[in-house]
Amino acid sequence: xxxxxxxxxxxxxxxxxLAVLLLSGxxxxxxxxxxxxxxxxxxxxxxxxxxxxxxxxxxxPDIQNQVDLFEKAYPAINVKVxxxxxxxxxxxKLRSAIDAGSGAPDVAQLNFEYMDTFALTGSxxxxxxxxxxxxxxxxxxxxxxxxxxxxxxxxxxxxxxxxGNLYRSDILTAAGLDAAPVTYADYAAAAExxxxxxxxxxxxxxxxxxxxxxxxxxxxxxxxxxYDGAETVNINVNSDGAKEVMSYWQDLVQKDLISVDPDxxxxxxxxxxxxxxxxxxxxxxAPVFLSGTAASTSGLWTAAPLPQWKEGDNVSGNxxxxxxxxxxxxxxxxxxxxxxxxxxxxxxxxxxxxxxxFLFPTLNSVLADPAFSDQEAEFxxxxxxxxxFAEISKTVDTNFQWLPFxxxxxxxxxxxxxxxxxxxGDFSAGLDEWQKQLVDYANQQGFTVTTS
Amino acid sequence: MTMxxxxxxxxxxxxxxxxxxxxxAVERKKNRAAYLFVxxxxxxxxxxxxxxxxxxxYLSMFQVRIIGGESFIGVANxxxxxxxxxxxxxxxxxxxxxxVQVPIMLSLALVFALALDSGRVRGSRVLRLLIFVPFAVxxxxxxxxxxxxxxxxxxxxxxxxxxxxxxxxxxxxxxxxLGSIMNIVTWSFVGYNMIIMYAALRSIPEELxxxxxxxxxxxxxxxxSIKIPAxxxxxxxxxxxxxxxxxxxxxxxxxxxxxxxxxxxVSFSPNFYAYNLAFISLDTxxxxxxxxxxxxxxxxxxxxxxxxxxxxxRSEP
Numbered sequence: 001x002x003x004x005x006x007x008x009x010x011x012x013x014x015x016x017x018l019a020v021l022l023l024s025g026x027x028x029x030x031x032x033x034x035x036x037x038x039x040x041x042x043x044x045x046x047x048x049x050x051x052x053x054x055x056x057x058x059x060x061p062d063i064q065n066q067v068d069l070f071e072k073a074y075p076a077i078n079v080k081v082x083x084x085x086x087x088x089x090x091x092x093k094l095r096s097a098i099d100a101g102s103g104a105p106d107v108a109q110l111n112f113e114y115m116d117t118f119a120l121t122g123s124x125x126x127x128x129x130x131x132x133x134x135x136x137x138x139x140x141x142x143x144x145x146x147x148x149x150x151x152x153x154x155x156x157x158x159x160x161x162x163x164g165n166l167y168r169s170d171i172l173t174a175a176g177l178d179a180a181p182v183t184y185a186d187y188a189a190a191a192e193x194x195x196x197x198x199x200x201x202x203x204x205x206x207x208x209x210x211x212x213x214x215x216x217x218x219x220x221x222x223x224x225x226x227y228d229g230a231e232t233v234n235i236n237v238n239s240d241g242a243k244e245v246m247s248y249w250q251d252l253v254q255k256d257l258i259s260v261d262p263d264x265x266x267x268x269x270x271x272x273x274x275x276x277x278x279x280x281x282x283x284x285x286a287p288v289f290l291s292g293t294a295a296s297t298s299g300l301w302t303a304a305p306l307p308q309w310k311e312g313d314n315v316s317g318n319x320x321x322x323x324x325x326x327x328x329x330x331x332x333x334x335x336x337x338x339x340x341x342x343x344x345x346x347x348x349x350x351x352x353x354x355x356x357x358f359l360f361p362t363l364n365s366v367l368a369d370p371a372f373s374d375q376e377a378e379f380x381x382x383x384x385x386x387x388x389f390a391e392i393s394k395t396v397d398t399n400f401q402w403l404p405f406x407x408x409x410x411x412x413x414x415x416x417x418x419x420x421x422x423x424x425g426d427f428s429a430g431l432d433e434w435q436k437q438l439v440d441y442a443n444q445q446g447f448t449v450t451t452s
Numbered sequence: 453m454t455m456x457x458x459x460x461x462x463x464x465x466x467x468x469x470x471x472x473x474x475x476x477a478v479e480r481k482k483n484r485a486a487y488l489f490v491x492x493x494x495x496x497x498x499x500x501x502x503x504x505x506x507x508x509x510y511l512s513m514f515q516v517r518i519i520g521g522e523s524f525i526g527v528a529n530x531x532x533x534x535x536x537x538x539x540x541x542x543x544x545x546x547x548x549x550x551x552v553q554v555p556i557m558l559s560l561a562l563v564f565a566l567a568l569d570s571g572r573v574r575g576s577r578v579l580r581l582l583i584f585v586p587f588a589v590x591x592x593x594x595x596x597x598x599x600x601x602x603x604x605x606x607x608x609x610x611x612x613x614x615x616x617x618x619x620x621x622x623x624x625x626x627x628x629x630l631g632s633i634m635n636i637v638t639w640s641f642v643g644y645n646m647i648i649m650y651a652a653l654r655s656i657p658e659e660l661x662x663x664x665x666x667x668x669x670x671x672x673x674x675x676x677s678i679k680i681p682a683x684x685x686x687x688x689x690x691x692x693x694x695x696x697x698x699x700x701x702x703x704x705x706x707x708x709x710x711x712x713x714x715x716x717x718v719s720f721s722p723n724f725y726a727y728n729l730a731f732i733s734l735d736t737x738x739x740x741x742x743x744x745x746x747x748x749x750x751x752x753x754x755x756x757x758x759x760x761x762x763x764x765x766r767s768e769p
Contacts, residue, residue, distance in 0.1 A: 092731045099736075120518065208713030231519050265711050267603050276605070405518065411732045414713045422714030423626070441733070446519030 039130050039334055047334035054079045054332060054339055057094065058109035058324070059086040060158075061288055062357060066349040070342050077335050086264070091117075091407055098123045104327045106336035110155060111322045112146040116227055116404035118325070119154050125326040126152040130337040135345060142398030143362040147323050149229060155323035156344040159359035161283030162393040163215045163317045169302040169381070171200050171278040180279075180304035184248060187307040191257035200278040204271070205249055206263035207422035210413035211319045212282065218317030218400055219306055220245045225403045232448045233403055235438045237417075238431040246417070246427040253424050260421050269293035281306060283319040284360035284389040287379045291358075299378060303385045305392055316392045318400065321362070360389055403438070405445065412437040512740035529741035538719035539742060543749065545630065546699050546721055553634040554694045560638070561645035561690065566675045568646075569653040580650070584643035591640065595707040598636045599624075603711070624708070629715040633704045641697070645690045652686035653679055688761050692754050699750045702727065722746045 056067065056079050067079050082105070084093045091114060097104035098121070110118060118124050132153040136144050143157040165180050172180070172190075175197040181187040191202040206212065217224060222241040226234030236242075252258040259277065261268050271277050273294040280286060291298065306316055324340040326333060343349040350366050353359040355375055366372050367390055376382045403409055416437060420430030435451075442449045515525045533539050564583055568576045586594065601607050602623040610620035623632045656679060664674050680687070705720040706727070718732070719725040722742060730739035 088732070095734070096731065208710070261605075262711055262713055266600065267605050267711070270606055405734070407732045407734070411718060411728065415717055419714045419717075444517070446517035 044334055044338075047332065048074050048338060049076050051076045052078070052332050052335045054107065054336055055105040056081050056107045056324075056339065057084050057090065057105040058107075059083050059090060060109065060322075060353075060357060060359070061292075063343075065356065066343040066352055067339075069346075069349050069352075070339060073342065074335075074338070077339070079339060088407065088410065094118075095407075098327070098329065101329070104329050106330040106332060107324050107326055107340050109158070109322050110325050111320055112143070112160075113402040114406045115146060115154060115323070115325075116149075116229075116402055117406045119149055119152075120404045123328055124154040125328045125330065125333055125337075126154065127156070127326060127337055127340075128153050130334065130341075132156065132337070132341070135341070138345065138364055140362045140364065140367070140393070142396070142400075143321065143323075145398065146321070147325075155325035156340045157321075157323045157362040158344045159285060159353060160321035160362050160393065160396075161215070161285055161319040162360060162389055162396050163212075163219065163281065163283050163306055163319050164389060164392050165279060165281055165304045165306050166286055166301055167202075167279035167304065168200075168275065168297065168300050170300045171198050171275060174198050175278075180302070181307050183311055184307045184309055188248075188252060188257070191252055192255075194278050195257050198278065200275055201259040202257065202277075203279045203281050204259045204261055204263065204268070204277050205253060205421055206268075207260050207418040208262045208414050209264075210410045210418075213413070213417070215283070215317035215319035216281065216306075217242055217245055218397065219315055220309060220317075221315070221397065223400065225409075226401050226450075227404055231446070232450065233442050234450045234452065235403070235435065235442060236451050237438065238428070238435040242431055243428050246431060249421075250424075250427040253421065260424065264289070273297060283321075284385075284392075285320065285358055287358040287377070291379060299381045301380050302383060303380055303388055305388075305395075314395050315397065316395045318396050321360075354386065360386075360393065403442075405441065408441055409438065412441070508740040508743060511737050512744055514737050516735075516737060518734070529738050530745065532738065533741050533745050538717075539722060539725060539745075542719045542722045542725050543699075543746075546701060549630065549634060549701065550695060550698045553637060554691070554698060556634075557638045557642050558645060558687070558690055558694065561642050562649055562680070562687070564642070564646045565649035565653055566679060568650060569679070570671055570675070572671070580647070583646055586639050587641060587644040589640070591703040592707060594640050595636060595704050598632070598639075599708055599711050602632055624712040624715055626715040629708070629712060633701075633708070636704055637697075637701075641694075645694070648690055649683055649686050652683035656682045684761075688758070691757060695754055695757065696750055699723075699746060699753075 054077060058081065064081055067081055071077060071079060084090050090109075094104065094108055115124075128151065135156070136148070136153075139157050140160070143160050147153060147155040147157055167180055172178075172194065175190075175194045177190055177193065181190045187202070194200055194202045214224070220241060222239060222245065224235065224237040224239065224242060249258065253260055259271075261271065269289075270293070272280070272290060273296055275297075287301070290301070305314065308314065324344060326336045326340055330336045344353075345363065347365055347369070350361060350363045351369055351371060354361045354366060354372050358377075358379075361367055361372065373387045373390060374384060375386050377385050412434060416434035417427060417430035419425075420427050420433075439449055439451065512529050513524060513526055514522055515529070516522045567573055568580055573579060589597075601609055604610050604620060604622055604624070607623075609623065613620035622628065660678050660682070661674065664678055669677070699721075700723050701721040702723040705716050705724045709716045709720075718728040723746065726739040726742040726746070729735045729742065
């Protein structure tokens with residue numbers, strides 16, 4: 001081949017390769033789900049009796065038990081459960097798979113706060129054609145609001161996370177306290193007593209986790225986020241109310257009465273098992289994590305409502321809570337929908353979530369079930385903790401909204417207010433910095449931003 | 453090699469344009485064989501390096517917003533990167549890393565290689581293996597292990613410090629984290645660099661040592677005047693590799709992020725910044741621009757180092 005000809009052919013080859021890349025880059029990730037017609041009974045029966053393989057990404061421990069019950073009910077369906085990480089890694093992998101157009105699961109667990117983030121990019125399948133619209137009455141109102149957007153329903157609620165004060169009754173008794181503090185003023189005093197008399201911290205404020213901090217702001221009536229479902233977001237994380245809450249914690253942190261260790265790390269689990277922390281302001285699902293490494297402390301914990309800002313108040317916040325959604329890219333939407341619905345809607349598996357995995361239910365029939373409310377949890381030394389959390393759940397403000405770019409919200413939390421917490425510095429300045437980063441990002445992404 | 457064809461064999465033509473067209477059949481066959489040998493490499497190179505590079509370059513000229521979709525913005529991403537304080541801060545941090553850690557690590561590697569080569573060390577084979585073993589430990593596991601060792605509550609370093617009566621240094625605090633990461637990287641790679649230098653030392657002709665012995669040179673003099681200059685190309689190789697590795701630092705910040713979120717920000721190293729931009733801020737296009745710029749910086753610095761090394765080599769008599 002002559003040199004000129006070979007150069008020309010090389011040019012053509014690379015040109016074609018480039019063209020292929022450009023064209024492939026232009027195509028969007030499409031979905032071939034059924035049109036907006038409702039799924040008929042024949043289609044449903046056919047789908048559920050055809051041998052199908054489904055992939056289910058979730059981090060709920062032991063969810064295989066519920067999945068086994070589903071597979072017994074529908075023997076033709078085979079479900080592969082995968083735990084691809086908890087929190088940020090799970091969402092990163094999910095997003096990568098969706099962007100790549102392949103590798104995404106059929107059903108994925110999503111926290112309520114991420115619902116908008118994924119719905120906005122068209123990654124979730126609208127479940128109304130499959131019959132999800134009829135389920136709305138069966139779930140706690142505000143949890144249904146978290147999964148429904150206008151006329152569409154994007155996921156089936158699984159659990160919620162009403163926050164309470166889980167504490168080691170043995171350590172508090174050793175410090176001379178016989179009950180959990182009722183107000184935040186009492187809490188500050190108790191923190192001092194517990195630290196001096198037993199050396200334990202009454203609680204830990206994690207610098208790398210936005211969830212509990214947002215939950216505490218939620219409890220205080222602070223509403224930092226808003227999204228109208230279209231192009232406008234409201235961001236107000238450095239409001240006076242927020243600053244008041246954070247300056248309370250800054251005071252305790254700087255006096256070394258509250259520790260600032262990153263949570264869900266080896267050291268933190270060891271701290272819980274070893275009694276470094278005498279309590280944890282956390283959600284109802286917390287024991288599912290404590291029954292692992294901190295299993296040795298089972299029986300020593302008691303649950304109580306969160307301390308209140310005003311004497312006589314009774315309000316709480318929410319941390320977490322998730323739902324199971326069907327990905328728009330799923331090749332088996334009918335079977336995937338049935339999986340998401342069945343384990344969260346049938347009495348037996350849904351009840352199991354609360355009795356075996358300590359998840360706080362969102363299904364009304366489970367909340368009313370005596371097997372749930374009368375359960376005496378061994379972890380809490382026999383306390384009827386479900387009844388307590390059911391009461392707490394009623395006190396959670398139901399109008400909380402999230403931003404449609406939750407990954408960035410949590411990561412910029414770490415950079416700003418999280419950093420201030422870790423360095424025991426100025427929390428107010430940290431909140432201001434967080435506000436600035438969020439507003440800048442929202443503007444850069446094309447949103448209209450309001451800051452009230 | 454015997455010729456299979458019975459055709460007339462013309463002598464190899466001189467490299468002139470007109471005569472190239474009339475290459476002999478044998479030449480053509482040899483060329484074809486050569487291309488075939490190189491083909492696997494070219495295919496992999498194109499698929500794994502060239503095409504992704506082109507695609508990244510293409511991506512970096514666009515912008516995708518959650519509201520508003522995709523739009524062409526030319527070099528705006530690159531201008532943004534030049535003005536981005538976090539990217540520049542990350543580059544500077546890697547520059548500090550380069551100036552401090554690389555000389556320390558390569559000096560250690562050189563000292564180990566020379567010591568083991570001198571034959572004065574007993575059990576040198578076992579020592580070689582022991583120094584090399586950290587390199588065999590996968591980077592992820594090494595970082596996780598060191599993360600535990602550095603831990604303030606349960607890490608052995610802190611426990612020993614407390615047992616000896618003084619307050620344990622917080623090795624994962626913002627002020628110390630860079631040093632801690634330097635330690636991990638040095639521990640991991642000193643063996644690898646040592647092996648490269650040791651292999652080069654082994655191939656120095658013995659006559660040089662005999663001559664030095666006759667001249668009455670001691671071990672240190674031999675090391676300084678004969679061995680080190682002789683393995684100059686190997687040292688240069690390790691320097692280039694270390695520069696590239698330093699600027700590409702990713703494993704350590706990524707894994708220590710969870711346990712030291714205040715010390716390690718999303719832009720700790722430019723590579724980590726590109727990763728976070730792509731997967732957390734969902735700004736794949738800007739991440740592509742950052743990655744390209746990082747590649748350019750690495751290429752520039754490597755070229756400068758090589759240029760100076762070659763120049764001083766040429767100037768030798």
